[in-house]
Amino acid sequence: MDRASPVARFWSEFAESKTALIALIVVLLMIGLALAAPLVAPQDPYDLANLPLMDARRPPGYVGSSGYTHILGTDAQGRDLLSAILYGLRISLQMGLIAGAFAFSVGSALGITAAYLGGRWEAFIMRVIDLQLAFPAILLALVISALLGQGKAQLIAALAAAQYAYFARTAHGAAAAERGKDYVEAAFSTPLPAHRVIWRHILPNCLPPLIVVATVQVASAIALEATLSFLGVGLPVTEPSLGMLISNGFQYMLSGRYWISIYPGIALIILIVAINLVGDQIRDQVNPRLKR
Template sequence: MIQKPKMNHTIQTQAPWRSLLIRFFRSPAACAAVLLLVLLCVAAAAAPWLAPQDPYDLRQVTIVESERAPGAQSDDGALTFLLGTDGAGRDVLSAILYGLRVSIVIGVASAVLALLIGTCVGLVSAHFGGRIDALLMRIVDVQLSLPTILVALVLLAVLGQGADRTLLALILVQWAVFARNVRGTALVERSKDYVEAARGQGLPVRRILFRHVLPNCLAPLIVTTTNQMASAITLEATMSFLGIGLPQTQPSLGLLISNGFDYMFSNRYWISVFPGIALVLLVVSISMVGDRLRVMLQPDSDA
């Protein structure tokens, strides 16, 4: 009995993960970005232990003489406000640490969920083609033709404020990007021999798509996911700044910036500037990691 040869559907030119990590950390900028991103994530995760106070516990907030300059001490001299306090008497450093948690969670969760939806849509569209492909891609084209911020604003105007509604709006404006990228890569893979061999063996469509085609779409997916995380954090901050994103009880960095905007012209810069710096550092570090991954995994993208 002649044994059928096993299909090798992996990319032969793909370097092992260990080699990829070594190449990644050869870039000093990438190392600095990863270090900064790790520090921000650790600080956000450890906010209840690192923050001098819980900025949303009314028992710990003093409204009297609330706008304290950076480095000021509390009335009893026991607590030093390194970055000052805002108009509600909340410690700005504590508010930033808690705001980082919200921004990171919403940005990562929205990008991952949009990745799952867009990947399924892109794989189905590329595999079946025909009318299914035409219908799905027309929906994607309509989605991508509209300004992202406009779609998000309309969705939140209909859905209302809240972390869950903001998360849903971000997913709905991001999934089409993943669907388009996955479809383009899957169309190339669909015509290759290993896919034809899998069809000839009568393998289920689900196995062909997720066990054979999807692994070869991972490189562009990783790059896109990283970029969309940074985009989602920026978009959420923008909507919260405009007052239609998260409520005051669930503040993110964008809402902290908005809370101090009215104080900018009264020389109380720290209320908005320090949360703004934290937001910039977070987005820039994620973008730099994504750019390094793009250079490594998609070297032809610069051509």
Template sequence: MTSIALLKGEGMVPRIARGMLGSPKATLAFIVCLVLILAAVFAPMIAPQNPYDLNEIDFFDAKLPPMSEGYNGMTYILGTDGQGRDMFSAMLYGLRTSLAVGVTAGVLAMVVGTAMGLLAAYRGGAIDSVIMRFVDLMLGFPTILVALMILVVFGQGVDKVILALVFVQWAYFARAVRATALVESGKEYAEAARCLGIPAWRIMFAHILPNCLPPLIVIGTIQVASAIAAEATLSFLGIGLPITQPSLGLLISNGYQVMLAGLYWMSVYPGLLLLVLVFSVNIVGDRLREILNPRLAQ
């Protein structure tokens, strides 16, 4: 079954839904992702306190273990950190930031990579060679190393982290879109559109681009998980988000400094949340790859 049949015949959304329900592991991973996304979106309403509002933090409640009662009478389910912030609240706000950075970077990288891939397939010749040689160069270096060098030059900040992740991820989308566009442009419907005198740009965006969506969805899902992990790594190293921004990577970094003192909850709980998030998104991405690729499904 071709991609165009998925989009116009059977329908991509029903096919994905049935495919997800057909795998208990993928269904569980999808539910976990949905719960975490909802928890991040509604974090201000779910969290017992705003961990980054100084008026709600009591320094006397610092370093309390899980299920401890603070001086204000509040029970800290997951304990507190060195500044007296509720770990459960801090993790919800950190999850919100990590998801926002990962999704934004993934979407922007998809847009840039799709545009560059279509340009390479449409123009061909020297432009195709230059774009693909740059793509090969980008894919030849470790993602985290390139992002690290960019942030060393431009400094910390949410916007800078997103731009660094977009810069290192767009090449994955460009290569996939170019390969799919070159295959689709040689098929009968593309030849028929050319014979009808339809402009090349319209053929590329209205006819060929929809057939590039299945691999884009799969790559986008996996790259979102990669962006979340990369942001956490950069923040853990102290060059990602500033210390005033909530992030799972920063929480892990802050807790790691006092782990040898027995204060395990400050680092272990955010680390487990990050692991569950990335693991679940990757499982959903793998299942999407099987659903949208009939050969793998067989």
């Protein structure tokens, strides 16, 4: 008799996919490097007053005026590119996770509430959601970010506003399916308040598909933030994310200084692909129809 817990069974099945396991290790490694950036980075890329301009646009392996080797070279401001990438990872992950959490909370609440209310309120809420889904997320994020201006709070608001509809649609579909089941009808027939039935009974059974969407949307939020920063409407130049690092080096690509854009771009691609691979494996395990 299998006495393993659901978590242990889930992890055992997850570990069967070597690709997903490697992707998870890569994600955890990048998160660890981002958190430890102040300890492992040879330079503080945010300290603009102490950046040596004489070391600007130097190739990989250059020994700077500060005495240490710039393994990945420097950018146009004299930043050590390895340090800038580590700190950029911190910002990109921070923006993606916080924006994803806000989008998850707002979207899930709207979707489950719509399924519970039914009737005209459900139709109104879901038509608004469908209207937003008709527009590309990058277009909505770009417009909202341009209206709100630069800054972390403004960027998080723009990313969450552009992505909550995906969570709302998923939560509504899952909650609508649960709403008609016997255990929910039995719960509503008791003196329990409606909000307790929703959050204690319906929501837990809606979490598996929402978790899958969350992994995908975190990667999407990181890509959106990089795009907005590349276009100049994301974070300020004093806090360069991976997207801004790519943007800073774009003008030097044709002059042979490829490393300024290429290395941050490689770090961004690895992060997004690894998160998506983890999300794909979780989706395959959560959805029985996709199991091999």
